[in-house]
Amino acid sequence: MVFFCGQVSATKVSILTEHLSPFQIVTTNAIEGLSTEIVEATLAQAQYEYAISAHPWALSYRRAQHGKNTCIYSLARIPQRESLFKWVGHIASSTTSFYSLRNSQIIISTIEEAKKYNIAVIRDDVAHHFLLSKKFIENQNLYVVDNYDSLLKLLDLSSRHIDLVVLNDDLLRNRVNNLGETSKYKNVFQFKTLMLNFHFACSLNTEQVIIDNLINAMKLLEKSGVFLTIRKRWGKNMVSLIN
Template structure:
């Protein structure tokens, strides 16, 4: 379900607006159809609790800004990191994943830790959780692009040296033939639904209870397996 995005409509009919980005295998569009590990869980949750909703895919910076600033709006699949903790109400976990540092294959770069990686130019998309991650790790030079696709193109063309990314997304990119190689594991992160602070607590609780059921009955694990992802732990 996609299309309606304005918070004005959400307030008018008391529905919830979900925003997300194109970030396989968590949420993405394939042949005009929205899908993904996070997407499918959100759809099942909202059908379960019977509350009207809409889902719209858009650039990440806009997606997370709408959730932070517009009532009755949530964004997924959102890394729950310290910098975001108090800015939202959380429904989690949609998945737990590791974040890695990757480089262009054949670049000659070999780094095994953050201290070594800081000597290189790292890049990511603006307002993504990885921007805060790089800043927190003290990277002195960070190139910020408008979206994920542009950052990957910069990495593959040699305009940047390193890029942090979900380990599961990295494996998907390699399987698609992208000339990339993993350098080292940077962090582990929990992916979640982040809702506006004004979202009524009873709605957040209903979503959490529904997600807990998906986890308990094995539905979440089955969805993850369909997208080639390991079990959530």
């Protein structure tokens, strides 16, 4: 767990996230990344004291739904989540895909074709919710894990019979330590109907004045080009960033 604190307003906002490099990069002493810079700029502009903590995604996701004055990033905005949060603003958009081992013979041209394979996803991740909405069935062709390290290891464990995992297209490059390891995996299908529209959002128990101030801060920073500058700087080394 890692915390950052701003020191402006008497009202303190709790911010939850996960390690999702290069969007959120959690190290021993800091939380960095493209999304983190955008969220921190927003909080500074809105003049709120805050603390950021990083946990496995499912834990951050559950806490962010119910905590008082509690927010979360980077949260993909999809219909299933619309009524669960107060939405502050857009951070960035990115692509995601099915990945298999390099030596697999899997060929997919539609999401429906993927139903004949065993697929692993992160619990409460956008891909988890999206595939459930497409009638994939947990413990039948959809298997859920709690972190990305476990997700990739499942492909290597023949005893688990996992054929595919769902990953952001920059995540693999940032999770695997070297090019040789990265080459073990291949992209077999990029989603066209699941764009990762990452947002900053808060719980329904967050005071509306906080939401309004954060929304206004994000609009101002977007209009002034601050966010575009952040995205361009990080985007130089990314393949999936849309905007």
